[in-house]
Structures are given as structure tokens and as C-alpha cells.
Amino acid sequence: MRYPVVMRQSALLATALMFVLHPRVGRAQSARGEWSAVDAALGRSGKAQPGDVQRYTFPRSDLHVMVGDVAVKPALALTSWVAFRRLANSGAMAMGDLVLSEAEVPAVIEKLEAGGVHETALHNHLQHESPRVMYLHVEGRGDPAALAAAIHAALITTGTPATAPTPAAGAPFALDTAALAHALQRSGTVNGGVYQVSVPRAQTIRMGGEDNVPRRCLAISRLRGSRQPSARSMAACPCPLRRPASTSSCSTS
Numbered sequence: 001m002r003y004p005v006v007m008r009q010s011a012l013l014a015t016a017l018m019f020v021l022h023p024r025v026g027r028a029q030s031a032r033g034e035w036s037a038v039d040a041a042l043g044r045s046g047k048a049q050p051g052d053v054q055r056y057t058f059p060r061s062d063l064h065v066m067v068g069d070v071a072v073k074p075a076l077a078l079t080s081w082v083a084f085r086r087l088a089n090s091g092a093m094a095m096g097d098l099v100l101s102e103a104e105v106p107a108v109i110e111k112l113e114a115g116g117v118h119e120t121a122l123h124n125h126l127q128h129e130s131p132r133v134m135y136l137h138v139e140g141r142g143d144p145a146a147l148a149a150a151i152h153a154a155l156i157t158t159g160t161p162a163t164a165p166t167p168a169a170g171a172p173f174a175l176d177t178a179a180l181a182h183a184l185q186r187s188g189t190v191n192g193g194v195y196q197v198s199v200p201r202a203q204t205i206r207m208g209g210e211d212n213v214p215r216r217c218l219a220i221s222r223l224r225g226s227r228q229p230s231a232r233s234m235a236a237c238p239c240p241l242r243r244p245a246s247t248s249s250c251s252t253s
Contacts, residue, residue, distance in 0.1 A: 038084060041148035044164040046084070050200075055083040059192070060099045062159040067129045075192030077125055078133070080160065082151055084144050092144035093207075096151070098136040100158060105134055107157040115150020116140055 035054045039045050046054040058081065059074035072078055082096030094117065100108055109119055117140035125135050140147045156162070173190050180195060181187040188197035 034086075035084065035144070037145035038148040041145050042082075042152050043162060049083065051085065053083050053085045055081060057081045057164075058099075058155060058160050059165055060159070061161055061165060063099070063101070063131075063133070065126070065129050065131065065133055067126060072126070072129065073193050075194040075196065080155070082138070082148075084147070086144075087141065091142045092147065094138070094140045094144065094147045094151070096138050098138060098154070100134045100136055102132050102134055104158045105136065108136060108154040111154035111157060112138060112140075112150055115146065115153060116142055117147060117150045117154075 035046055038054065038056075042056050044056060046056040049055050057079050060078040060080065061074050063074075063078055065072040065078060078099050080096065080098045082094055082098075084092050084094050086092050098108065105122065112119065117138050119136055120139050121135075121137040123135060124133070126133055138151070140150070173193070173195070175195055177188065177190065177195050180197070184197055184199075186197050186199060188195050190196075
């Protein structure tokens with residue numbers, strides 16, 4: 001009987017055709033397998049980004065932060081994230097921004113440094129918030145699973161929820177997103193009651209001899225407009241590559 005051999009060959013051919021005819025499907029499946037060890041270390045799945053970057057988010061739904069009479073949503077300015085990209089030679093580069101209370105900072109830095117992940121900036125993104133929130137920018141190179149394990153060890157010293165949140169059902173959004181997209185000349189997405197727009201730098205960025213530092217951390221701004229009354233649009237600098245002169249400034253040069 002040659003049927004099993006023929007069937008196996010047909011299955012292999014069908015799989016190959018799927019990758020050729022549907023490259024997005026093929027890339028998505030490849031990315032899931034490539035970053036499975038990082039998924040396991042961080043306790044959640046990442047999302048593929050342009051430039052072969054895998055990004056993980058950690059909303060701080062445990063924090064209840066007010067700016068005046070506005071309750072700050074996690075999607076507005078209270079979501080930690082880390083992104084990974086394979087390096088040309090070996091290993092990976094990781095960059096991220098961790099949202100922390102002031103009291104959480106020392107233990108997080110200690111765990112990160114013990115695992116080979118370094119802080120590149122510590123400053124504020126918000127003004128006059130209560131309680132105070134710090135933003136710790138991090139960078140590391142090496143085995144991606146080891147970097148992820150170090151970041152996870154740091155996060156579990158904080159109140160960051162251990163599991164990824166369940167996506168909520170879409171609710172009506174009060175802002176005119178079409179008008180915002182027209183004004184910005186870039187479209188965005190509604191996430192967690194917030195309209196988010198990312199603007200990657202157009203030029204090639206080199207860091208440590210590597211091209212294309214993860215694009216998600218090179219967004220020059222992200223408009224975070226809340227639908228809540230009296231809310232203001234807030235801008236944040238997602239990934240400074242040079243330590244700023246003060247805790248309230250941001251530099252990418």
C-alpha cells in the first residue's frame with residue numbers, strides 16, 4: 001500500500017503551498033513557534049509587529065491612578081510592555097517600558113540587573129497624578145528566554161496581574177476617530193476605551209551595530225485620547241535611548 005506515503009506527501013505539499021500562497025499565515029505560525037519559550041517565561045502570548053518584532057503587554061489594572069478628576073485607564077498610560085527582536089548573529093535584543101509605583105522600583109531594578117537586563121531611563125510620563133507612577137525603560141541582549149525570565153522575575157515583585165486580561169467586548173466610543181485620523185494623517189485603533197496612534201520613525205536606527213531597533217519602542221508619540229469627560233490627550237516617549245537630564249524629559253537622540 002502506497003496510500004499513506006502519497007497522503008503524507010500531499011499533506012506536506014499542501015502545507016508548503018499554504019506558506020507560499022498565504023505568507024501572512026506562514027509568518028504568524030513561524031513567529032508563534034519562534035517565541036514560544038518567551039511566551040512560557042512571561043506567562044502570556046506576544047503579538048507580532050512590523051520588523052520581526054514580538055511585543056508583550058502587561059496592563060496595570062491593579063493601579064488606580066487619578067490625574068485631577070480623570071481616572072487613567074491602563075490603555076491610556078498604565079501598560080508595561082517589552083519587545084523582542086532576533087539579532088543578526090545570535091540571541092535577541094529586548095526593550096521595554098515598565099509601569100511601576102515608586103515603592104516597586106528598587107526591587108524591580110535589583111531583579112532585572114541580576115538577570116542581565118539594564119535600565120536605560122527612569123522618569124515620569126504623567127504630571128500631577130495620584131498616586132505617583134514611574135516609568136522604567138529597560139534593555140537587554142542575549143538568550144530571549146533568559147531575558148524574558150529576568151523580566152518576569154522583576155514583574156512578579158510588583159502588583160502587575162499575572163495573567164493577560166480577557167479582551168472586553170467593544171463598547172461605543174465617544175470620540176470622532178475619523179476626524180482624529182484625518183488630522184494626524186494616520187489611523188489608529190480603539191483599545192481599552194482609548195484611541196491609540198503609533199508613529200514609527202521613518203529613518204533606519206542603529207544601536208550597538210544593529211539596524212532596526214524594535215520599531216514599537218521608537219514611536220515618536222502615541223496619542224492617547226480618553227473618552228472620559230475632562231480628559232486630556234497625553235503624549236509619552238516610549239523608549240528613550242539616552243538617559244534624560246531630568247525625570248520629566250524624554251530623549252531619543
